Amino acid sequence: MESCREARAMKSQSRPLSPHLQIYKFTLHMAMSISHRITGVALAVGTIVLMYWLASAAHGKEAYETAASVIGSWFGYLLIFGWSAALFYHLCNGIRHLFWDAGQGFEIEQIKKSGIVVLGAAAALTVLAWILGLAI
Amino acid sequence: MSLRSPLGRVRGLGSAKEGVHHWWQQRVTAIALVPLVFWFVVSIIANVGSSYEHMHAWLSSPGNATLLILLLVAVFHHAQLGIQVVIEDYVHCAVMKPIAIIATKLLATAAGIYSVVCVLFVAIGG
Ligand code: HEM
Numbered sequence: 267m268e269s270c271r272e273a274r275a276m277k278s279q280s281r282p283l284s285p286h287l288q289i290y291k292f293t294l295h296m297a298m299s300i301s302h303r304i305t306g307v308a309l310a311v312g313t314i315v316l317m318y319w320l321a322s323a324a325h326g327k328e329a330y331e332t333a334a335s336v337i338g339s340w341f342g343y344l345l346i347f348g349w350s351a352a353l354f355y356h357l358c359n360g361i362r363h364l365f366w367d368a369g370q371g372f373e374i375e376q377i378k379k380s381g382i383v384v385l386g387a388a389a390a391l392t393v394l395a396w397i398l399g400l401a402i
Numbered sequence: 403m404s405l406r407s408p409l410g411r412v413r414g415l416g417s418a419k420e421g422v423h424h425w426w427q428q429r430v431t432a433i434a435l436v437p438l439v440f441w442f443v444v445s446i447i448a449n450v451g452s453s454y455e456h457m458h459a460w461l462s463s464p465g466n467a468t469l470l471i472l473l474l475v476a477v478f479h480h481a482q483l484g485i486q487v488v489i490e491d492y493v494h495c496a497v498m499k500p501i502a503i504i505a506t507k508l509l510a511t512a513a514g515i516y517s518v519v520c521v522l523f524v525a526i527g528g
Pocket residue numbers: 302303304305306307309310311313353356357358359360361363364428429432433435436439477480481483484485487488
């Protein structure tokens with residue numbers, strides 16, 4: 267591995283590179299691939315909010331009510347909606363990853379189809395979870 | 403030049419024989435999360451606006467507390483493993499890389515244990 271200085275120097279030298287992302291036509295698969303990473307990192311940040319919410323419940327009524335008023339505001343609900351959609355997307359696409367890990371579904375046509383299935387399933391699960399959650 | 407045999411490299415096992423361990427744990431935690439997540443998202447939506455008493459009653463049910471703790475253990479472990487891969491992909495310097503990885507490990511462990519303790523505190527302590 268390079269030292270920090272070397273790593274920076276490698277970046278600033280314009281060395282010949284193999285064709286990079288912008289050379290290729292942007293595809294659904296590329297967008298979904300990077301989205302898995304983006305949702306993964308965003309969900310990891312979201313675990314800190316979950317920790318705060320649980321901690322407030324353990325710290326007494328006042329702390330909990332402060333947390334609940336922030337998280338339960340319209341903006342809080344908006345964030346939670348985004349969080350639930352990101353989580354179901356990551357979950358469904360994660361299952362697609364597990365099939366790939368098992369060596370399944372690598373044909374171009376299958377990849378196109380499974381991508382659409384993942385998007386549809388994530389949207390359906392998000393709507394279903396909100397219907398159930400609000401009905402309880 | 404590497405002194406490792408091609409077979410050793412494909413197996414992914416270094417001298418500590420744990421090269422595949424990370425990958426495998428990421429899959430196991432992912433599989434564990436599949437059934438837990440749906441329950442969890444519905445419960446979060448149902449409890450977000452709820453009163454203190456309602457929230458405590460929810461956490462005091464042994465079933466809910468168990469599911470939540472299982473989820474917390476799997477999520478914090480999975481998140482730490484995932485963030486580690488992202489760091490390994492983008493941070494290439496010999497100083498920052500281990501610092502960033504160790505920091506996420508410590509942070510995820512502390513945040514995970516704290517979250518579990520908070521659940522137990524409410525569930526048992528009331
Ligand atoms: C709040 C919950 C979750 C968090 C915080 C989370 C976080 C992450 C992160 C940060 C990564 C690394 C992304 C990357 O390397 O590009 C990742 C990868 C992964 N996640 Fe999750 N995840 C969560 C839930 C799930 C669930 C429910 C599944 C179910 C299948 C799942 C399956 C996967 C898989 C299979 C990978 C590896 C993908 C790959 O090889 O690139 N994750 N996750």
